[in-house]
Amino acid sequence: MPRQVNTAELDEFCRLLFRALDRLGGNLLPLFLSERPTAYEKYPRLLLGHIRYYDNIEAGFEEWKSKVLRDASDYRREEEFPELLALKKWLLEHRGLFEGRKDNLNHLKRSLYARAYEYLYPRRLLTGAYAEANRGNSEALEENAILENFRRVVEPHVAKLAEVYGEGERLEQIVAEAQEFLIANRQRYHWKLREMEIAATPEKVAED
Amino acid sequence: MSDKAFAFVAQAANETLGRWGTAGTIGGDTIASLVADGAAYWEYGLPDGSHLALIRLFSPVVRREEVFLGNVLLNDFLSKALIRAVEQNDLGRMALLANDLENYYYLYHGRAALEKVAEAFRQEVLTSLPDLYFGDEDPGRGIHGDLKRMFTFEKSDFEPFPVYSVPHFLARPLEQAVQKQIQDLLSEEDSERSIRRAMAALSFFYGQTSGGLGDAQSFAMFLYRLVDAYRVLPAKRVAKVFGIEEVTKKEIKAKIDAGQFSREDLRNLLGELLAYFQAEIERGKDEWLLGFIRKDKKLIEITPDEFLSEVLTGIQIGYALLATPAIIEEEVSCRLCGVRFPRVRDRFIILGINVFRFHNESAKKPERGDDPNTCAKCALLAYLLQRVLGSGLASVGGKLPQLPRLYNLVFHYGHHDEAGAQQIAAIIDDLFDLIGSFRRRAQEEKRFFSLEYIREEVASRAAERQAAGKAPSTTEEAFAALIADDAMAPGLETLGQMRTDVQAQVLPLGVGHYRLLAFVLPQLQPGSKEGLDFVQRRFSCSRLAAFTLLALLRKLCGCDGPYYFQSAPTLAPGGFDTTTVYVQGKAENADEALRRYNAIVNFARRVAKWREGHSLLADWILLAERLEEDPLGMFSEVLRDSPLRGGDNLQEARYRRLSNEFIKGTGVIDGIEYLKLMEQLKHLQAAAACGTTNHKN
Numbered sequence: 001m002p003r004q005v006n007t008a009e010l011d012e013f014c015r016l017l018f019r020a021l022d023r024l025g026g027n028l029l030p031l032f033l034s035e036r037p038t039a040y041e042k043y044p045r046l047l048l049g050h051i052r053y054y055d056n057i058e059a060g061f062e063e064w065k066s067k068v069l070r071d072a073s074d075y076r077r078e079e080e081f082p083e084l085l086a087l088k089k090w091l092l093e094h095r096g097l098f099e100g101r102k103d104n105l106n107h108l109k110r111s112l113y114a115r116a117y118e119y120l121y122p123r124r125l126l127t128g129a130y131a132e133a134n135r136g137n138s139e140a141l142e143e144n145a146i147l148e149n150f151r152r153v154v155e156p157h158v159a160k161l162a163e164v165y166g167e168g169e170r171l172e173q174i175v176a177e178a179q180e181f182l183i184a185n186r187q188r189y190h191w192k193l194r195e196m197e198i199a200a201t202p203e204k205v206a207e208d
Numbered sequence: 209m210s211d212k213a214f215a216f217v218a219q220a221a222n223e224t225l226g227r228w229g230t231a232g233t234i235g236g237d238t239i240a241s242l243v244a245d246g247a248a249y250w251e252y253g254l255p256d257g258s259h260l261a262l263i264r265l266f267s268p269v270v271r272r273e274e275v276f277l278g279n280v281l282l283n284d285f286l287s288k289a290l291i292r293a294v295e296q297n298d299l300g301r302m303a304l305l306a307n308d309l310e311n312y313y314y315l316y317h318g319r320a321a322l323e324k325v326a327e328a329f330r331q332e333v334l335t336s337l338p339d340l341y342f343g344d345e346d347p348g349r350g351i352h353g354d355l356k357r358m359f360t361f362e363k364s365d366f367e368p369f370p371v372y373s374v375p376h377f378l379a380r381p382l383e384q385a386v387q388k389q390i391q392d393l394l395s396e397e398d399s400e401r402s403i404r405r406a407m408a409a410l411s412f413f414y415g416q417t418s419g420g421l422g423d424a425q426s427f428a429m430f431l432y433r434l435v436d437a438y439r440v441l442p443a444k445r446v447a448k449v450f451g452i453e454e455v456t457k458k459e460i461k462a463k464i465d466a467g468q469f470s471r472e473d474l475r476n477l478l479g480e481l482l483a484y485f486q487a488e489i490e491r492g493k494d495e496w497l498l499g500f501i502r503k504d505k506k507l508i509e510i511t512p513d514e515f516l517s518e519v520l521t522g523i524q525i526g527y528a529l530l531a532t533p534a535i536i537e538e539e540v541s542c543r544l545c546g547v548r549f550p551r552v553r554d555r556f557i558i559l560g561i562n563v564f565r566f567h568n569e570s571a572k573k574p575e576r577g578d579d580p581n582t583c584a585k586c587a588l589l590a591y592l593l594q595r596v597l598g599s600g601l602a603s604v605g606g607k608l609p610q611l612p613r614l615y616n617l618v619f620h621y622g623h624h625d626e627a628g629a630q631q632i633a634a635i636i637d638d639l640f641d642l643i644g645s646f647r648r649r650a651q652e653e654k655r656f657f658s659l660e661y662i663r664e665e666v667a668s669r670a671a672e673r674q675a676a677g678k679a680p681s682t683t684e685e686a687f688a689a690l691i692a693d694d695a696m697a698p699g700l701e702t703l704g705q706m707r708t709d710v711q712a713q714v715l716p717l718g719v720g721h722y723r724l725l726a727f728v729l730p731q732l733q734p735g736s737k738e739g740l741d742f743v744q745r746r747f748s749c750s751r752l753a754a755f756t757l758l759a760l761l762r763k764l765c766g767c768d769g770p771y772y773f774q775s776a777p778t779l780a781p782g783g784f785d786t787t788t789v790y791v792q793g794k795a796e797n798a799d800e801a802l803r804r805y806n807a808i809v810n811f812a813r814r815v816a817k818w819r820e821g822h823s824l825l826a827d828w829i830l831l832a833e834r835l836e837e838d839p840l841g842m843f844s845e846v847l848r849d850s851p852l853r854g855g856d857n858l859q860e861a862r863y864r865r866l867s868n869e870f871i872k873g874t875g876v877i878d879g880i881e882y883l884k885l886m887e888q889l890k891h892l893q894a895a896a897a898c899g900t901t902n903h904k905n
Contacts, residue, residue, distance in 0.1 A: 034876050133873075
């Protein structure tokens with residue numbers, strides 16, 4: 001008889017996993033929402049694949065960890081390492097959810113894109129909206145400016161998100177994480193926006 | 209026992225006893241308690257020598273699509289015949305207190321023994337048989353439908369009328385009913401279609417032969433033979449009507465097919481022919497009385513008593529069985545009910561599309577060949593169904609036989625009297641009419657017909673009216689409110705996909721204020737590349753889709769009585785709770801079910817993409833079912849195959865996107881609607897997990 005998938009625990013696992021990947025930077029999770037679905041799922045899928053292959057949390061996680069650390073942002077690898085340790089600790093405490101549980105692993109694999117979308121969309125919506133609102137204004141991507149203006153600039157989008165999550169702690173966490181992500185990755189946005197700006201500059205003006 | 213649920217029985221009993229002047233003899237609660245316990249007969253003697261009795265009429269219903277509705281209608285007829293039998297034979301007084309599909313509980317006051325009541329009932333049924341078959345619609349007598357609905361055929365090569373359902377002893381009343389129908393068709397103003405129907409009916413009912421020179425299967429041949437073989441018509445007369453030199457079957461057929469004939473002359477000719485047949489039959493010339501139908505023994509060869517016994521087999525009044533099935537050695541039992549002796553051959557017009565499906569018993573006896581497989585009662589039930597729904601041409605294996613129309617059947621208990629039931633029927637008719645008018649308009653404008661289209665149209669009409677300073681009518685306002693309600697959207701879309709050639713009906717079953725209503729709705733229209741019953745089957749298998757339809761009906765009738773789809777209402781504790789929907793035999797709280805499934809169904813409806821030759825309804829039903837089964841997994845699939853990013857190919861994507869608004873700086877469309885659904889899906893999952901845990905505990 002098929003066993004019931006442990007939905008609540010898997011939700012928690014995904015939150016931890018996405019948070020860790022997001023904080024580790026690099027391209028572990030896409031910077032822009034317009035990436036293909038595979039970009040959302042690549043690293044989470046790898047972890048599930050390794051756990052399934054070894055049917056052992058330690059072995060699977062360690063192999064995945066070395067790959068993730070290689071691909072993570074050089075600047076954030078050390079700083080965010082505790083996130084990885086926290087994830088490992090959680091996995092070890094809940095190893096029963098994964099070892100010998102093809103049903104949970106399969107369910108996760110099938111639903112990864114939706115879960116990643118749910119995690120990333122609100123956060124990248126806010127960071128993207130802030131960056132877009134300040135296109136051409138490199139000072140706006142300074143840490144102080146972000147701390148000072150982020151909430152105000154993205155307020156219309158926060159209001160829309162409130163329709164989904166309500167006005168509570170969950171929404172505040174999303175806004176805070178988005179702001180934190182923007183500060184940590186401001187150089188990438190800065191670079192990307194400049195690139196977009198050049199691409200958008202009319203040829204005549206560029207020649208002048 | 210739920211006392212509250214049966215309170216309406218107690219109330220009806222008290223009212224009846226009061227009306228009869230016997231109040232205080234027994235309490236309504238006692239009666240209600242007996243009904244709840246399923247008592248078959250209970251008697252209470254009164255000082256004047258008469259007695260009060262609770263009598264149950266039990267008539268089992270055959271749970272097969274081909275005859276189910278017919279059986280429900282027959283039971284309604286029987287339930288009303290019993291009251292007439294008592295009253296017309298001065299046996300006392302009788303009132304129906306409550307009923308479901310199989311059980312009817314009556315309160316009786318009089319001096320007659322049950323056996324006498326049963327005998328009067330048998331006689332009443334026998335006397336009323338011609339009316340049941342051919343009479344005008346009279347819900348008060350349990351006669352539903354109309355013979356007119358059975359005369360919509362324009363061809364007679366396959367049997368277009370269920371003559372196999374009619375016993376031989378009703379041949380003359382059948383012929384008289386046919387005459388009346390043909391006369392009505394001929395009196396319809398300037399309608400080529402009605403003339404074609406009259407021609408098909410004339411050849412089928414009065415034609416004498418079949419096969420190569422068959423005139424029962426082709427009006428052109430019939431007319432030719434009326435000139436050439438039977439010498440009933442002069443050739444000149446026929447030649448004039450069709451403007452031909454030489455009267456041959458080929459010439460007549462060519463003219464009929466091309467519609468090249470004088471309508472007036474043809475109508476007169478047909479009228480004269482009909483009068484001729486009538487005069488000949490009255491003179492005793494039986495060959496015109498259902499010519500080939502009788503020669504080919506299409507009518508059931510049975511005596512009135514045998515027929516009555518077969519119809520009443522298994523039916524019980526109180527403790528008295530009205531008839532028991534005759535067991536005939538070495539014979540198969542009816543392929544539909546499995547009880548009675550088969551008398552009717554397998555035919556499209558009786559069994560519909562399932563006619564040649566495997567039948568275990570007859571397959572084991574290959575020597576039986578084309579021997580009958582259906583009993584007289586089931587044939588009658590198929591006939592009653594067609595009185596209500598009619599029949600229509602359908603393509604089956606390259607042939608175009610006439611098949612009984614199929615239906616969606618929903619039952620509902622509620623405080624609706626006769627007028628209330630008619631009012632609900634009128635609302636549903638209006639709704640179908642409105643949806644139909646929008647569908648036609650969409651076709652004219654070459655736009656895709658959907659609920660969103662109706663919403664746009666209603667909004668633009670309202671704006672036009674406002675600009676012109678006109679106030680909207682109450683009906684328009686009600687319709688606008690209904691279609692604006694997201695909870696009703698899937699139900700309305702389902703209604704919009706139903707066949708338009710069948711009229712929806714609301715049939716009140718039983719009597720009294722707490723009434724059982726049957727909603728007979730048309731079946732769903734398949735896409736051009738889909739099988740006849742493909743969409744219907746998908747709809748029937750989906751609890752989610754059923755809930756959406758029931759939610760709409762609930763809103764239209766405005767009461768909290770129970771609804772049933774693919775479930776039979778039963779007058780037993782737990783079988784008719786208020787605010788409950790019974791789907792596929794499972795009871796579910798209506799509000800809860802609507803809340804739970806509405807988000808999923810609406811999401812599926814909005815993202816499902818129309819495919820050439822396929823029904824959109826079938827696709828969104830399937831998607832909704834999958835979303836319910838594996839919410840996040842399926843949601844991933846939808847996201848993956850939706851054109852969310854700028855530059856995605858809209859044609860190639862498998863699903864439609866929920867928004868066309870791109871968010872600056874993200875390169876993707878607004879995803880708030882997707883997030884909302886994710887949240888709802890998670891709540892559902894959590895609730896389901898909670899339910900499972902509670903259940904385990």
